[in-house]
Amino acid sequence: MPPPGLAARLGWPFRRYGFGANFLFLEEQSLMGDFASFIAALQEQLPQTAVLLDSATLQRYAVDEMQPRAVIVPSSTDEAAQTVALAHQYQVSLLPRGGGTHLGLGGVPKSLEAVIELTRLSRLLEHEAADLTCQVEAGITLAALQRQLAIRGQRLALDPPHAEQATIGGILATNASGPRRLRYGTARDLVIGLRTIQADGEIARSGGRVVKNVAGYDLNKLYIGSLGTLAIIVEANFKLHPLPAAERTLLLTFPAVTDAMRLVSAVLGSVLTPTAIELLDGNAARAIATRAGLSLPANGYTLAFDFEGSLSAIHRQMDETRLLARQHGALMGEDLQGAEQEAFWEAVRAQTSGELTCKATMLITSIAAYLQFAEQLCRRLNLEMAAVAHAGSGIVYLELHPAEVSSELLEALRLLRQQAQEGKGSLVIERAPTALKRQIDVWGPVGSDFPLMQRIKQRFDPGGIFVKGRFVGGL
Structure with a gap:
């Protein structure tokens, strides 16, 4: 039998459940948790959605050496929402993906059934140049968006690495940024509205299309940086800046x-x-x-x-x-x-996206002492280090070599994290080989706000549709 809440929604034991003109018929026997039935329903109900099952493709989409059982590539927001609704119905877990540039961030997934890739959602929907705003689909790459905005002499003031491949959705899900954050801030400062797909397939909006939108709770900031654990970002509204002379x-x-x-x-x-x-x-x-x-x-x-x-x-x-x-x-x-x-x-x-890269945040006044500590530590443990810091923002990126698991490397990471915490900061291992991720928590110890995070996750995704294990505390 399906869960009581779902049974009530679907009208157990028999009810027609519709997606627009397409319908899924539920028989009295339960299909819940049946991956093959999920794929069959997906292919029948959404013929325009690409479902990739060949082993070569699945290997390319592996996350931390875990291959998905399917890669799903919808061609529209409605198709993406219907895919999530089917995943919710069959209790199949989904991992949202854009260009793949930030998939190294996060812990090892607890399981990986299906990847939903949003790169076909790649349109600039609106560009209100007079208002310095735009609305875009999440699958557009940052570089492609910048080229279209530049025609009107404007830009989105975000500059994370790999702009030709990184998608807007991936950038927002990881709250990725670059050197320009000193002047313009991060995605949380530039997003004015989002359109998201919830864990049950419902499409929701937060924020608005104008810069001075102040009504209601700011859910945008909740979704940004949540690593796709609460919802899938499918559209975003941004405030823009003129291109400098x-x-x-x-x-x-x-x-x-x-x-x-x-x-x-x-x-x-x-x-x-x-x-x-x-x-x-x-x-x-x-x-x-x-x-x-x-x-x-x-x-x-x-x-x-x-x-x-x-x-x-x-x-x-x-x-x-x-x-x-x-x-x-x-x-x-x-x-x-x-x-x-x-x-x-x-x-x-x-340089901030090497094979083993740590991101330490701290007070600006602590950067010099932290780098001196890191240099001395790496010399003592026979490790090589390269450091880049957003010096005006209190962020230090450390690339360490060799990246293979060793007692010296584990000790270095422990002490670097401890030093950052003593300076009222933190250290996250943003990129690391899978073997190392299995030996250390890439996020570090959870804080006092973790119970609240757990309640939010439970509220937004009670069925655990969005892949668990990658976010803070295994969420």
């Missing part, structure tokens, strides 16, 4: 990280308004230089300041930054613009 990057080098961070504090305490401030250690600078085809100092620490606006305003801000830099012992570096500048920032973003 010009952009320049100033590079400075410091022999000591403490001097570099003192300059960061000085700039943040001034009237200067950089778009991004990135701190690179020698190993990261070397990797970025190779990737971007540039020459960067391999010793000491490099600070990169990005400025946008009119050329006159940029030159004034760069001159004032240089003046402050001399007072903090900086070695003057070159200025970047054009293709070199674009290649540099693309390489910086890519």
Whole structure:
């Protein structure tokens, strides 16, 4: 027999349950939990939805070495909603997927039955240039969206890595961001409305289409960063920004990280308004230089300041930054613009997504001491480290090598997390080999708010349709 709530909704033992013009007939015997019946119903009721079952495809869609039993690719929001409704009916778990750039984030899934990929939902639905807003489907890539917005001289001020592959839905589900978050914030600051598919297949809206939408609870912020555990994001409304008239990057080098961070504090305490401030250690600078085809100092620490606006305003801000830099012992570096500048920032973003990458958050004033601690720890444990920090936002990315499971690596991760927590921060292992994920909690210990998170998950997804195990505390 099906669960009582579902029986009441479907009219057990026999009732016609409709999806538009398509109908699913339930016989008296229960089909609940029957994966083969789920696939058969899906193919019968939604012939336009691609259902991929061949082993080569399933291997490509593996998550942490777990292959799904099917990959489902709907061609519309309605098809996606009907797919989720069928999964809910047959109690088949779903893992939402976009371009796959952030699938490394999260713990090992408890099970993986079906992946629902949203890349065919890739339209720019509306662009109200006069209002600086747009409405998009979740499967559009960030790069494709930016190209369409640029026609009207605008952009979405998000810059996570791999823009050509990362989809809007994946970016929102993981709350991915990049260096520009210093000036423009993250997705939670730029989203004004969402359209989502709930665990029972119902389509819901939150927020609105105008920037000054303040009515009701802000459910947008609940969905963003929830890793697809509460609902599937299928559309998003954003506030936009004009493309800057010009952009320049100033590079400075410091022999000591403490001097570099003192300059960061000085700039943040001034009237200067950089778009991004990135701190690179020698190993990261070397990797970025190779990737971007540039020459960067391999010793000491490099600070990169990005400025946008009119050329006159940029030159004034760069001159004032240089003046402050001399007072903090900086070695003057070159200025970047054009293709070199674009290649540099693309390489910086890519440097935050290595094979084993940790993301530590902390007070800005703690960054220097944290990096010194990390350097000493890695030398003691014979590990290699490359560090990139959003220096004005209190975020440090550490790439560690070798990534194979070892007592030294486990000890390093434990102490790096402990050090971050002692500084009132946290450490999340954003990317790691599956073998390592099975040895350590990538999210770290849960906080006092975890019972509330459990209640929210139970409320939004009582049947556990969205794959469990990947989010905080195994949610």
